[in-house]
Amino acid sequence: MKDKYDVVVIGAGVVGSAVARELSRYKLKVAVLEKEMDVVCETSGRNSGVIHAGFNSKPGTLMAKYCVEGCLGFDKVAEELDIPFKRTGKLVVGFTKDDIEGLEELKSKGEKNGVPGLRIISEKEITEKQPYVKGKAALFSPMTGIVNPIVYTIALAENACQNGVEFFLEREVKGIKRIEDHYEISTNNETFKTKWVINSAGLNSDKIAEMVGIEDYKIYPCRGEYFILDKNFSKYLTMPSYPVPNKKEGGLGIHLTPSVDGNVLIGPSAVYIDEKDNYSATQKVMDMLIEGGKKMLPQLARKYFIRNFSGIRPKLVSKEKGGYADFVIGEREGIPNVINLIGIESPGLTSALPIARDVVKIIDKKEILQENEKFNPIRKGILKFNEQSDEKQAELIKQDPDYGEIFCRCETVTKHEILEAIHNPLGVKTLTGIKNRTRAMMGRCQGGYCQTRIVKLLMKEYNLEPEEVRYSRKNGYLFEGRVR
Structure with a gap:
Protein backbone atom coordinates (compact mmCIF):
# COMPACT_ATOMS: atom_id res chain seq x y z
CA MET A 1 0.00 0.00 0.00
CA LYS A 2 1.36 3.39 -1.04
CA ASP A 3 1.28 6.37 1.32
CA LYS A 4 -1.89 8.44 1.04
CA TYR A 5 -2.04 11.00 -1.76
CA ASP A 6 -4.14 14.13 -1.93
CA VAL A 7 -4.94 13.52 -5.59
CA VAL A 8 -4.49 10.58 -7.95
CA VAL A 9 -4.88 11.23 -11.67
CA ILE A 10 -5.77 8.16 -13.76
CA GLY A 11 -4.39 8.47 -17.28
CA ALA A 12 -1.32 10.28 -18.62
CA GLY A 13 -2.58 11.56 -21.93
CA VAL A 14 -2.54 15.27 -22.69
CA VAL A 15 -5.44 16.09 -20.34
CA GLY A 16 -4.16 13.95 -17.46
CA SER A 17 -0.68 15.42 -17.83
CA ALA A 18 -2.12 18.96 -17.97
CA VAL A 19 -4.12 18.29 -14.80
CA ALA A 20 -0.97 17.01 -13.09
CA ARG A 21 0.94 20.15 -14.08
CA GLU A 22 -1.80 22.48 -12.81
CA LEU A 23 -2.06 20.57 -9.51
CA SER A 24 1.71 20.91 -9.04
CA ARG A 25 1.18 24.66 -8.61
CA TYR A 26 -0.13 23.82 -5.12
CA LYS A 27 1.17 22.05 -2.02
CA LEU A 28 -0.44 18.72 -2.83
CA LYS A 29 0.84 15.15 -2.90
CA VAL A 30 -0.11 14.05 -6.43
CA ALA A 31 0.31 10.76 -8.30
CA VAL A 32 -0.44 9.90 -11.93
CA LEU A 33 -1.25 6.29 -12.86
CA GLU A 34 -0.70 5.22 -16.47
CA LYS A 35 -1.23 1.67 -17.75
CA GLU A 36 1.29 2.02 -20.60
CA MET A 37 5.09 2.28 -20.43
CA ASP A 38 5.10 5.98 -21.28
CA VAL A 39 2.76 8.95 -21.33
CA VAL A 40 0.85 9.82 -24.54
CA CYS A 41 0.63 6.26 -25.93
CA GLU A 42 -2.96 6.45 -27.15
CA THR A 43 -5.42 9.12 -28.34
CA SER A 44 -3.37 12.17 -27.32
CA GLY A 45 -0.41 11.15 -29.48
CA ARG A 46 -2.37 9.83 -32.45
CA ASN A 47 -3.95 12.89 -34.03
CA SER A 48 -3.24 15.76 -36.41
CA GLY A 49 -1.51 18.01 -33.88
CA VAL A 50 -3.75 20.99 -34.65
CA ILE A 51 -4.44 23.74 -32.13
CA HIS A 52 -7.99 24.52 -33.20
CA ALA A 53 -9.43 28.04 -33.18
CA GLY A 54 -12.89 26.94 -32.00
CA PHE A 55 -15.26 27.48 -34.93
CA ASN A 56 -16.32 23.83 -35.25
CA SER A 57 -17.78 23.58 -31.75
CA LYS A 58 -21.42 24.28 -30.91
CA PRO A 59 -21.82 27.67 -29.21
CA GLY A 60 -22.44 27.43 -25.47
CA THR A 61 -20.71 24.07 -25.04
CA LEU A 62 -17.71 23.24 -22.90
CA MET A 63 -15.99 22.18 -26.14
CA ALA A 64 -16.30 25.71 -27.51
CA LYS A 65 -15.32 27.43 -24.27
CA TYR A 66 -12.21 25.36 -23.62
CA CYS A 67 -11.09 25.28 -27.26
CA VAL A 68 -11.14 29.06 -27.72
CA GLU A 69 -9.46 29.64 -24.36
CA GLY A 70 -6.80 27.03 -25.08
CA CYS A 71 -6.05 28.38 -28.55
CA LEU A 72 -5.74 32.00 -27.48
CA GLY A 73 -3.37 31.13 -24.64
CA PHE A 74 -1.18 28.60 -26.41
CA ASP A 75 1.74 30.88 -27.27
CA LYS A 76 2.52 31.33 -23.57
CA VAL A 77 2.46 27.64 -22.68
CA ALA A 78 4.54 26.74 -25.74
CA GLU A 79 7.18 29.21 -24.61
CA GLU A 80 7.12 27.95 -21.01
CA LEU A 81 7.46 24.30 -22.04
CA ASP A 82 9.97 24.92 -24.83
CA ILE A 83 7.94 23.18 -27.53
CA PRO A 84 7.67 24.13 -31.22
CA THR A 144 -5.25 27.98 -35.97
CA GLY A 145 -1.82 26.49 -35.25
CA ILE A 146 0.14 23.26 -35.26
CA VAL A 147 2.10 21.51 -32.53
CA ASN A 148 3.66 18.08 -31.98
CA PRO A 149 1.03 16.51 -29.68
CA ILE A 150 3.46 13.90 -28.37
CA VAL A 151 6.14 16.43 -27.45
CA TYR A 152 3.49 18.70 -25.89
CA THR A 153 2.17 15.92 -23.65
CA ILE A 154 5.67 14.81 -22.66
CA ALA A 155 6.53 18.42 -21.80
CA LEU A 156 3.44 18.78 -19.59
CA ALA A 157 4.26 15.52 -17.80
CA GLU A 158 7.95 16.35 -17.36
CA ASN A 159 7.13 19.80 -15.98
CA ALA A 160 4.65 18.25 -13.54
CA CYS A 161 7.30 15.69 -12.55
CA GLN A 162 9.92 18.42 -12.03
CA ASN A 163 7.43 20.17 -9.73
CA GLY A 164 6.91 17.14 -7.51
CA VAL A 165 4.21 15.00 -9.15
CA GLU A 166 4.96 11.25 -9.04
CA PHE A 167 4.33 9.28 -12.24
CA PHE A 168 3.68 5.54 -11.99
CA LEU A 169 3.90 3.90 -15.42
CA GLU A 170 2.67 0.35 -16.15
CA ARG A 171 -0.02 0.77 -13.49
CA GLU A 172 -3.36 -0.41 -14.83
CA VAL A 173 -6.28 0.37 -12.53
CA LYS A 174 -8.22 -2.76 -11.59
CA GLY A 175 -10.65 -1.42 -8.99
CA ILE A 176 -11.63 1.59 -6.87
CA LYS A 177 -13.20 1.42 -3.41
CA ARG A 178 -14.52 4.16 -1.13
CA ILE A 179 -13.30 3.55 2.44
CA GLU A 180 -14.38 6.15 5.00
CA ASP A 181 -12.79 9.46 3.91
CA HIS A 182 -10.61 8.18 1.07
CA TYR A 183 -10.44 5.94 -1.98
CA GLU A 184 -8.26 2.87 -2.49
CA ILE A 185 -7.20 2.36 -6.10
CA SER A 186 -5.92 -1.13 -6.80
CA THR A 187 -3.61 -1.63 -9.78
CA ASN A 188 -1.75 -4.54 -11.34
CA ASN A 189 1.18 -3.63 -9.06
CA GLU A 190 0.07 -1.99 -5.80
CA THR A 191 -2.74 -0.07 -4.12
CA PHE A 192 -2.91 3.73 -3.84
CA LYS A 193 -4.82 5.64 -1.15
CA THR A 194 -6.11 9.08 -2.11
CA LYS A 195 -8.63 11.73 -1.08
CA TRP A 196 -9.38 12.79 -4.68
CA VAL A 197 -9.62 10.78 -7.90
CA ILE A 198 -9.35 12.40 -11.34
CA ASN A 199 -10.68 10.11 -14.06
CA SER A 200 -8.76 11.10 -17.18
CA ALA A 201 -8.57 7.63 -18.70
CA GLY A 202 -9.64 8.59 -22.22
CA LEU A 203 -10.87 5.52 -24.07
CA ASN A 204 -11.33 3.73 -20.75
CA SER A 205 -12.90 6.63 -18.84
CA ASP A 206 -16.30 4.89 -18.90
CA LYS A 207 -14.71 1.82 -17.32
CA ILE A 208 -13.12 3.90 -14.54
CA ALA A 209 -16.43 5.71 -13.94
CA GLU A 210 -18.14 2.34 -13.57
CA MET A 211 -15.61 1.39 -10.86
CA VAL A 212 -16.89 4.25 -8.67
CA GLY A 213 -20.54 3.44 -9.35
CA ILE A 214 -21.38 5.52 -12.43
CA GLU A 215 -22.77 3.22 -15.11
CA ASP A 216 -24.45 5.59 -17.56
CA TYR A 217 -21.43 6.54 -19.69
CA LYS A 218 -20.39 4.57 -22.74
CA ILE A 219 -17.39 5.31 -24.91
CA ARG A 313 -11.52 8.99 -30.70
CA PRO A 314 -13.27 8.34 -27.34
CA LYS A 315 -16.71 9.42 -28.55
CA LEU A 316 -19.79 9.65 -26.33
CA VAL A 317 -22.14 9.32 -29.32
CA SER A 318 -22.87 6.17 -31.28
CA LYS A 319 -22.52 5.66 -35.00
CA GLU A 320 -26.32 5.82 -35.35
CA LYS A 321 -26.58 9.16 -33.58
CA GLY A 322 -23.43 10.67 -35.08
CA GLY A 323 -21.93 14.11 -34.50
CA TYR A 324 -20.48 15.23 -31.18
CA ALA A 325 -21.45 15.07 -27.52
CA ASP A 326 -20.12 17.75 -25.20
CA PHE A 327 -17.25 17.10 -22.81
CA VAL A 328 -18.17 15.69 -19.39
CA ILE A 329 -16.27 17.57 -16.67
CA GLY A 330 -17.10 17.33 -12.97
CA GLU A 331 -18.31 15.40 -9.95
CA ARG A 332 -21.42 13.24 -9.67
CA GLU A 333 -23.82 13.72 -6.76
CA GLY A 334 -23.35 11.03 -4.13
CA ILE A 335 -19.84 10.18 -5.29
CA PRO A 336 -17.66 12.80 -3.59
CA ASN A 337 -14.17 13.82 -4.65
CA VAL A 338 -14.22 12.00 -8.00
CA ILE A 339 -13.88 14.29 -11.01
CA ASN A 340 -14.75 12.61 -14.29
CA LEU A 341 -13.29 13.85 -17.58
CA ILE A 342 -15.14 11.82 -20.18
CA GLY A 343 -15.60 12.03 -23.94
CA ILE A 344 -12.58 14.29 -24.41
CA GLU A 345 -12.16 13.96 -28.16
CA SER A 346 -11.14 16.74 -30.56
CA PRO A 347 -10.53 19.56 -29.63
CA GLY A 348 -9.16 17.90 -26.49
CA LEU A 349 -5.55 18.68 -27.34
CA THR A 350 -6.31 22.40 -27.57
CA SER A 351 -8.57 22.28 -24.51
CA ALA A 352 -6.30 20.36 -22.14
CA LEU A 353 -4.98 23.21 -19.98
CA PRO A 354 -8.31 25.08 -19.62
CA ILE A 355 -9.90 21.77 -18.59
CA ALA A 356 -7.09 21.24 -16.07
CA ARG A 357 -7.59 24.71 -14.59
CA ASP A 358 -11.28 23.99 -14.05
CA VAL A 359 -10.43 20.69 -12.35
CA VAL A 360 -8.33 22.66 -9.87
CA LYS A 361 -11.24 25.10 -9.34
CA ILE A 362 -13.54 22.18 -8.46
CA ILE A 363 -11.06 20.94 -5.85
CA ASP A 364 -10.48 24.48 -4.59
CA LYS A 365 -14.17 24.80 -3.68
CA LYS A 366 -13.78 22.00 -1.12
CA GLU A 367 -10.15 22.32 -0.05
CA ILE A 368 -7.90 25.11 1.11
CA LEU A 369 -5.24 25.04 -1.59
CA GLN A 370 -1.89 26.57 -0.75
CA GLU A 371 0.33 27.76 -3.59
CA ASN A 372 3.59 25.93 -4.15
CA GLU A 373 6.12 28.77 -4.03
CA LYS A 374 8.70 26.46 -5.61
CA PHE A 375 6.56 25.83 -8.71
CA ASN A 376 8.50 26.52 -11.89
CA PRO A 377 6.49 26.63 -15.15
CA ILE A 378 9.65 26.51 -17.26
CA ARG A 379 10.74 23.21 -18.78
CA LYS A 380 13.62 22.90 -21.24
CA GLY A 381 13.40 20.37 -24.01
CA ILE A 382 16.21 18.45 -25.70
CA LEU A 383 18.24 20.85 -27.84
CA LYS A 384 17.98 19.89 -31.52
CA PHE A 385 21.47 19.81 -32.97
CA ASN A 386 20.29 20.00 -36.60
CA GLU A 387 18.51 23.32 -35.96
CA GLN A 388 21.64 25.11 -34.70
CA SER A 389 24.00 27.33 -36.69
CA ASP A 390 27.36 25.97 -37.85
CA GLU A 391 29.07 28.00 -35.14
CA LYS A 392 26.74 26.67 -32.42
CA GLN A 393 27.17 23.09 -33.63
CA ALA A 394 30.96 23.44 -33.46
CA GLU A 395 30.66 24.84 -29.95
CA LEU A 396 28.42 21.96 -28.85
CA ILE A 397 30.81 19.34 -30.23
CA LYS A 398 33.68 21.02 -28.41
CA GLN A 399 31.70 20.87 -25.16
CA ASP A 400 30.67 17.23 -25.69
CA PRO A 401 32.07 14.99 -28.48
CA ASP A 402 28.78 12.99 -28.41
CA TYR A 403 27.25 15.90 -30.35
CA GLY A 404 29.67 15.01 -33.14
CA GLU A 405 28.35 11.47 -33.58
CA ILE A 406 25.20 11.23 -35.71
CA PHE A 407 22.95 8.35 -34.71
CA CYS A 408 19.98 9.10 -36.99
CA ARG A 409 21.03 10.30 -40.43
CA CYS A 410 17.54 11.10 -41.76
CA GLU A 411 16.72 13.51 -38.92
CA THR A 412 20.35 14.36 -37.98
CA VAL A 413 19.97 13.26 -34.35
CA THR A 414 23.18 12.99 -32.33
CA LYS A 415 24.35 10.53 -29.70
CA HIS A 416 24.07 13.30 -27.08
CA GLU A 417 20.37 13.78 -27.85
CA ILE A 418 19.75 10.02 -27.70
CA LEU A 419 21.45 9.83 -24.31
CA GLU A 420 19.42 12.77 -23.04
CA ALA A 421 16.22 11.00 -24.13
CA ILE A 422 17.31 7.70 -22.55
CA HIS A 423 17.75 9.48 -19.21
CA ASN A 424 14.40 11.30 -19.40
CA PRO A 425 12.76 12.60 -16.19
CA LEU A 426 9.94 10.02 -16.35
CA GLY A 427 12.28 7.03 -16.53
CA VAL A 428 10.89 5.70 -19.83
CA LYS A 429 13.03 2.88 -21.29
CA THR A 430 11.32 2.04 -24.60
CA LEU A 431 12.49 2.63 -28.16
CA THR A 432 9.33 4.61 -28.89
CA GLY A 433 10.06 6.77 -25.85
CA ILE A 434 13.41 7.71 -27.36
CA LYS A 435 11.86 8.14 -30.79
CA ASN A 436 9.15 10.49 -29.48
CA ARG A 437 11.67 12.66 -27.64
CA THR A 438 14.25 13.00 -30.44
CA ARG A 439 12.61 12.08 -33.80
CA ALA A 440 15.22 9.37 -34.32
CA MET A 441 13.67 6.55 -36.42
CA MET A 442 11.06 8.97 -37.84
CA GLY A 443 12.83 9.80 -41.11
CA ARG A 444 12.68 8.36 -44.58
CA CYS A 445 14.29 5.02 -43.61
CA GLN A 446 12.11 4.66 -40.49
CA GLY A 447 14.96 3.42 -38.30
CA GLY A 448 16.74 1.25 -40.85
CA TYR A 449 20.06 2.91 -40.02
CA CYS A 450 19.75 4.01 -36.40
CA GLN A 451 17.47 1.58 -34.60
CA THR A 452 20.05 -1.10 -33.83
CA ARG A 453 22.55 1.51 -32.63
CA ILE A 454 19.94 3.04 -30.32
CA VAL A 455 19.08 -0.41 -28.95
CA LYS A 456 22.74 -1.05 -28.19
CA LEU A 457 23.09 2.29 -26.36
CA LEU A 458 19.86 1.71 -24.42
CA MET A 459 21.13 -1.72 -23.31
CA LYS A 460 24.42 -0.22 -22.18
CA GLU A 461 22.88 2.66 -20.21
CA TYR A 462 20.34 0.48 -18.37
CA ASN A 463 22.34 -2.77 -18.29
CA LEU A 464 19.65 -4.61 -20.25
CA GLU A 465 19.80 -7.92 -22.07
CA PRO A 466 18.58 -7.88 -25.70
CA GLU A 467 15.50 -9.87 -24.71
CA GLU A 468 14.55 -7.14 -22.22
CA VAL A 469 14.38 -4.29 -24.74
CA ARG A 470 10.83 -3.29 -25.68
CA TYR A 471 9.60 -1.19 -28.54
CA SER A 472 6.61 0.54 -26.96
CA ARG A 473 4.26 -1.63 -24.94
CA LYS A 474 4.42 -4.26 -22.22
CA ASN A 475 4.70 -7.24 -24.56
CA GLY A 476 6.50 -5.41 -27.36
CA TYR A 477 9.78 -7.29 -27.16
CA LEU A 478 12.14 -6.89 -30.11
CA PHE A 479 14.39 -9.92 -29.70
CA GLU A 480 14.05 -13.57 -28.82
CA GLY A 481 17.01 -15.95 -28.80
CA ARG A 482 20.46 -15.38 -30.31
CA VAL A 483 21.90 -15.13 -33.80
CA ARG A 484 25.53 -14.93 -34.90
Missing part, protein backbone atom coordinates in the same frame (compact mmCIF):
# COMPACT_ATOMS: atom_id res chain seq x y z
CA PHE A 85 4.38 25.82 -32.10
CA LYS A 86 3.36 27.65 -35.27
CA ARG A 87 0.26 29.78 -35.89
CA THR A 88 -0.05 28.74 -39.50
CA GLY A 89 -3.66 29.68 -40.08
CA LYS A 90 -6.09 27.24 -41.63
CA LEU A 91 -8.33 26.86 -44.69
CA VAL A 92 -11.67 25.04 -44.73
CA VAL A 93 -12.22 24.52 -48.43
CA GLY A 94 -15.54 24.31 -50.28
CA PHE A 95 -16.43 23.31 -53.83
CA THR A 96 -20.24 23.43 -54.11
CA LYS A 97 -23.10 25.77 -53.21
CA ASP A 98 -23.88 23.59 -50.19
CA ASP A 99 -20.23 23.81 -49.16
CA ILE A 100 -20.34 27.62 -49.27
CA GLU A 101 -23.39 27.58 -46.99
CA GLY A 102 -21.44 25.28 -44.68
CA LEU A 103 -18.56 27.77 -44.58
CA GLU A 104 -20.92 30.59 -43.63
CA GLU A 105 -22.36 28.42 -40.86
CA LEU A 106 -18.87 27.67 -39.51
CA LYS A 107 -17.99 31.36 -39.58
CA SER A 108 -21.15 32.22 -37.67
CA LYS A 109 -20.48 29.58 -35.02
CA GLY A 110 -16.89 30.73 -34.65
CA GLU A 111 -17.91 34.35 -34.17
CA LYS A 112 -20.44 33.35 -31.50
CA ASN A 113 -17.66 31.41 -29.75
CA GLY A 114 -15.34 34.42 -29.80
CA VAL A 115 -12.90 33.25 -32.48
CA PRO A 116 -11.11 36.30 -33.94
CA GLY A 117 -10.28 37.01 -37.58
CA LEU A 118 -12.52 34.54 -39.43
CA ARG A 119 -13.39 35.41 -43.03
CA ILE A 120 -14.59 33.76 -46.22
CA ILE A 121 -12.04 34.03 -49.04
CA SER A 122 -12.28 33.50 -52.79
CA GLU A 123 -10.61 30.95 -55.06
CA LYS A 124 -8.02 33.59 -55.94
CA GLU A 125 -7.16 34.18 -52.28
CA ILE A 126 -6.91 30.44 -51.66
CA THR A 127 -4.27 30.29 -54.40
CA GLU A 128 -2.43 33.26 -52.89
CA LYS A 129 -2.25 31.58 -49.49
CA GLN A 130 -1.77 27.97 -50.67
CA PRO A 131 -0.86 27.85 -54.37
CA TYR A 132 -1.39 24.08 -54.69
CA VAL A 133 -4.68 23.76 -52.77
CA LYS A 134 -7.83 23.59 -54.92
CA GLY A 135 -11.24 24.99 -53.96
CA LYS A 136 -13.91 27.50 -54.98
CA ALA A 137 -14.02 29.29 -51.64
CA ALA A 138 -12.70 28.79 -48.12
CA LEU A 139 -13.05 29.87 -44.53
CA PHE A 140 -9.72 31.31 -43.39
CA SER A 141 -8.85 31.07 -39.70
CA PRO A 142 -5.68 33.01 -38.77
CA MET A 143 -5.54 31.70 -35.17
CA TYR A 220 -17.76 4.48 -28.60
CA PRO A 221 -14.32 4.04 -30.18
CA CYS A 222 -14.04 5.72 -33.58
CA ARG A 223 -10.83 5.06 -35.51
CA GLY A 224 -9.11 7.57 -37.75
CA GLU A 225 -6.32 6.48 -40.08
CA TYR A 226 -3.49 8.64 -41.43
CA PHE A 227 -0.66 8.69 -43.94
CA ILE A 228 2.62 10.45 -43.12
CA LEU A 229 4.36 12.08 -46.09
CA ASP A 230 8.07 12.66 -46.58
CA LYS A 231 9.45 16.13 -45.83
CA ASN A 232 10.06 16.61 -49.56
CA PHE A 233 6.30 17.11 -49.91
CA SER A 234 6.20 20.05 -47.47
CA LYS A 235 6.73 22.58 -50.29
CA TYR A 236 3.15 21.91 -51.39
CA LEU A 237 1.45 22.73 -48.07
CA THR A 238 2.19 25.22 -45.28
CA MET A 239 -1.15 25.42 -43.45
CA PRO A 240 -3.87 22.89 -42.49
CA SER A 241 -6.42 22.57 -45.27
CA TYR A 242 -9.74 20.84 -44.54
CA PRO A 243 -12.92 20.12 -46.48
CA VAL A 244 -16.27 21.32 -45.15
CA PRO A 245 -17.00 18.83 -42.31
CA ASN A 246 -19.54 16.04 -42.55
CA LYS A 247 -22.03 16.73 -39.75
CA LYS A 248 -23.22 13.11 -39.50
CA GLU A 249 -19.78 11.52 -39.11
CA GLY A 250 -18.72 13.83 -36.30
CA GLY A 251 -15.28 14.35 -37.77
CA LEU A 252 -13.64 17.15 -39.70
CA GLY A 253 -13.18 15.12 -42.87
CA ILE A 254 -10.04 13.96 -44.65
CA HIS A 255 -7.66 16.83 -44.32
CA LEU A 256 -4.11 17.82 -45.09
CA THR A 257 -1.99 19.03 -42.21
CA PRO A 258 1.65 20.11 -42.12
CA SER A 259 3.52 19.13 -38.96
CA VAL A 260 5.89 21.34 -36.98
CA ASP A 261 8.59 18.81 -37.86
CA GLY A 262 8.24 19.21 -41.63
CA ASN A 263 6.09 16.25 -42.65
CA VAL A 264 2.52 16.38 -43.97
CA LEU A 265 -0.35 14.22 -42.69
CA ILE A 266 -3.33 13.00 -44.72
CA GLY A 267 -6.35 11.96 -42.68
CA PRO A 268 -8.06 11.03 -40.57
CA SER A 269 -10.87 8.75 -41.62
CA ALA A 270 -13.77 8.21 -39.20
CA VAL A 271 -14.85 4.56 -38.74
CA TYR A 272 -16.57 3.23 -35.63
CA ILE A 273 -14.98 0.02 -34.34
CA ASP A 274 -15.69 -2.46 -31.55
CA GLU A 275 -12.28 -2.56 -29.86
CA LYS A 276 -10.68 0.33 -27.96
CA ASP A 277 -7.15 -0.78 -28.83
CA ASN A 278 -7.40 -1.76 -32.50
CA TYR A 279 -4.95 0.59 -34.22
CA SER A 280 -5.00 -1.25 -37.54
CA ALA A 281 -4.57 0.44 -40.90
CA THR A 282 -6.80 -0.85 -43.70
CA GLN A 283 -6.23 -0.79 -47.44
CA LYS A 284 -9.78 0.41 -48.18
CA VAL A 285 -9.38 3.44 -45.94
CA MET A 286 -5.84 4.17 -47.14
CA ASP A 287 -7.10 4.29 -50.75
CA MET A 288 -9.95 6.57 -49.66
CA LEU A 289 -7.50 8.94 -47.95
CA ILE A 290 -5.49 9.27 -51.14
CA GLU A 291 -8.59 9.92 -53.26
CA GLY A 292 -9.97 12.49 -50.80
CA GLY A 293 -6.61 14.20 -50.36
CA LYS A 294 -6.02 14.53 -54.10
CA LYS A 295 -9.27 16.44 -54.49
CA MET A 296 -7.75 19.36 -52.58
CA LEU A 297 -4.09 18.76 -53.41
CA PRO A 298 -3.56 17.04 -56.79
CA GLN A 299 0.22 16.75 -56.23
CA LEU A 300 -0.28 13.85 -53.83
CA ALA A 301 1.62 10.77 -54.98
CA ARG A 302 2.47 7.45 -53.32
CA LYS A 303 6.20 8.08 -53.66
CA TYR A 304 5.92 10.59 -50.80
CA PHE A 305 4.31 8.15 -48.33
CA ILE A 306 6.69 6.91 -45.62
CA ARG A 307 4.37 5.55 -42.92
CA ASN A 308 0.78 5.22 -41.78
CA PHE A 309 -0.86 5.10 -38.36
CA SER A 310 -4.24 5.39 -36.69
CA GLY A 311 -5.81 6.97 -33.64
CA ILE A 312 -9.07 6.31 -31.82
